Amino acid sequence: MRIGDRAVLIVPALAALLGGLWGVRRGSMWQDEAATYAVAGRALPDLWRTLGNVDAVHGCYYLLLHPLIRLVGDAVPAEVLIRIPSVLATAAAAAGVAAVGRRLVSAPAGLYAGLAYAASPVVVYHAQEGRPYALVAAAVVEATRLLAAALHGPSRRTWVRYGAAVAVACLLNLFAVLALAAHAVTVLVAVARGGGRGVAARWAGAAAAALLAVLPVAWTAFGQRGQVAWLERPGLPEVKALVTRFAGSGVLLAATVVLVVLGLTTSRAGDLAGTTAGRTPGGPGRPPGIAAFAVPMALLPPALLLAVSQIHPLYQDRYVLFSMAGLAMALGAGLARAVRLLPQAAPGWVRAAAAPALPALLLWASLPAQAAVRRIDSRPDDxxxxxxxxxxxxxxxxxxxxxxxxxxxxxxxxxxxxxxxxxxxxxxxxxxxxxxxxxxxxxxxxxxxxxxxxxxxxxxxxxxxxxxxxxxxxxxxxxxxxxxxxxxxxxxxxxxxxxxxxxxxx
Structure with missing residues (x-):
């Protein structure tokens, strides 16, 4: 890997890390974080007994945090300690988004995509949250990266790792299963482009193995479904709130829409249709490009959850945080294309300045929301x-x-x-x-x-x-x-x- 390729991953990861650590303390845990600290810090027999009665859906997350809380103890403020895994997971997810953008489009598009993910206020919100959603997003992004690798160059080991990543995501939160719907669309596009029936079979096998691994947790959590009985049927206000949290409002929303359209309608073969570099004999004919990954991931999980919740209310926007990765991929492609669209006759310094200026303008527009998610009153209680x-x-x-x-x-x-x-x-x-x-x-x-x-x-x-x-x-x-x-x-x-x-x- 060249130094430039490393920077594509390292810069977004560092940005996410610094953004997550800035203001991470806040001085209080809200009620759900208090549940994390209380349950994950219990002795293992007590923790196991608790999961048999309540919160089995978060059991793997609590077990993951348990040794951290027990080992560190009071050496670090509790509200900081339980948020550190989320900060690290967000950094990993930003690097993963960048890796997917680099593979599907270009190094600049990958860099911009990773930075867009790292700088999203909703991502920062959950990076500073002692709950599992940032870790779920990181696992889904890793599964998406592995899917992109598998579709561009078949490998049995890659499919096994893909199944493991999906299983981890679903074990951390069962709603991560919605990401499989997005991946199914991507695989169908791959098959339509000449990937062959083997691609669909291998994906189905990996997904089925992941779901089998999650089945015991799903069965236990189903018996505790009364925990979410308080949820109400979502309507238009919830849809508007989802759009605002993920894509912004006003000028920021308008800029996001324009850039996404730019990214998804690019005419460059390597940007949308995928590339044929590194293809192996008998592999995919034309691997799917950025649209086949970004659009299903950004739209399908929230849409499915909203639809199901009209029958049985289950909707919370945090359950589909990982969909932000799809939006960030499209944004990255759009930013890269916007820079390329500058007239060739423009002075070199103008083109050089545009590369950092465009993402910097988006970040500036999001600063009020960035500040808001770091305040205590961004959470329900204190x-x-x-x-x-x-x-x-x-x-x-x-x-x-x-x-x-x-x-x-x-x-x-x-x-x-x-x-x-x-x-x-x-x-x-x-x-x-x-x-x-x-x-x-x-x-x-x-x-x-x-x-x-x-x-x-x-x-x-x-x-x-x-x-x-x-x-x-x-x-x-x-x-x-x-x-x-x-x-x-x-x-x-x-x-x-x-x-x-x-x-x-x-």
Missing amino acids: PAAVARIIGSERRPGDAVLFLPSIRRLVAEAYPASFRGVRDAALRAGGAASGTLAGRELPAGEIAASLGAAPRVWVVSRPHPAPADLSSSRDSAKRLLLRESYRRERTVRVLGYAVRLYTRVSP
Whole structure:
């Protein structure tokens, strides 16, 4: 590999790494990250028992983070520690996108594609998230890179590695199976271009082997499908939000559309139709080009998830983060073509300046979104703020109640702030009970457990929906507070309300 070829991969990877590390701390984990830290940090028997009850869909991700959390401990802030794998995965994905663009189009197109992926605000958002989606995207990009290699030069080893990459992606999150639909379209294009039936058979065999490997996780996760029962049927607002998050809005969206069209309608044979360099006898006739890879990956997984969610709501845009790789590939091709379209009569310095200027302009247009995804309020809530309030104002004898019990993840994520504060409704903690946030006492036993606590902290959402507090346990907690306590004050922080109650009756 020439030095220039290495730079095509290294520069986007470094850009993604630096972009992911910039502002990675933020000072708080939000609730889903708190679940990551709490579950992945448990002893292996407790972790395994938890996955049998809940969150099996993220089990492989938790097992991957487990040794990191157990080995590093408190040497690194928890919110930084759980995000480092996502930062590294994003760097790997940016390099992978660049590799695909280089193979299918050219080195400049690959460089631009990798940088477009690394600089995308939605990619940065998940690079700084202690959840599995950046790792899923990296595995899908690697599978796509291997598919491109296999279609350009048949190799049994490449197909085996492709199947392994697909399996890893699906084990990290089952919705990665949607990437196979995009790859199926790419393979069909390859067959139509003269790839032969063997290409389709080899792809089908690799995909089937990957799905078989994932089957136990899928079966367990299906039994826990109640976890996503809160999701609602997506509509036009969700589609608009998806477009905005992935492609921007206003001028940025318009520029993205123009560049994508440029990239996908290029007339150069090596840009769209694929190249025949390095073809082996009996291999593909004309390997598919950038359009056959980028368009299905960018459009098909989100479209399928939206369609299925009209029947059974499952839609969340983070489940299809990997589709951003397809958009980045098309953007890279478009940027490379835009530079080539400059008049040949233009001075050399103009052409040289245009090469970095065009991606720099796109980055400049995305800077407001870049800044926004690094703020605490880019996430739904701020558990660390809750922990700071209770940790700084707790007194001996204080108790705490969580409405509903899932809010106990605040204490699971920041246990030091709750030392000495008695969890009056807790029967068994999350690790001991194999649940996310522990098991609570029966409703009739909470009053006796609370006893005569002089002060009670209550942690809830600022305005919880009645359905969220409809359980008998939560009704018992609220009745106790009404009958025996007076609310002294309420402090609202991002996503939470912290209320302090003092006892008024014996």
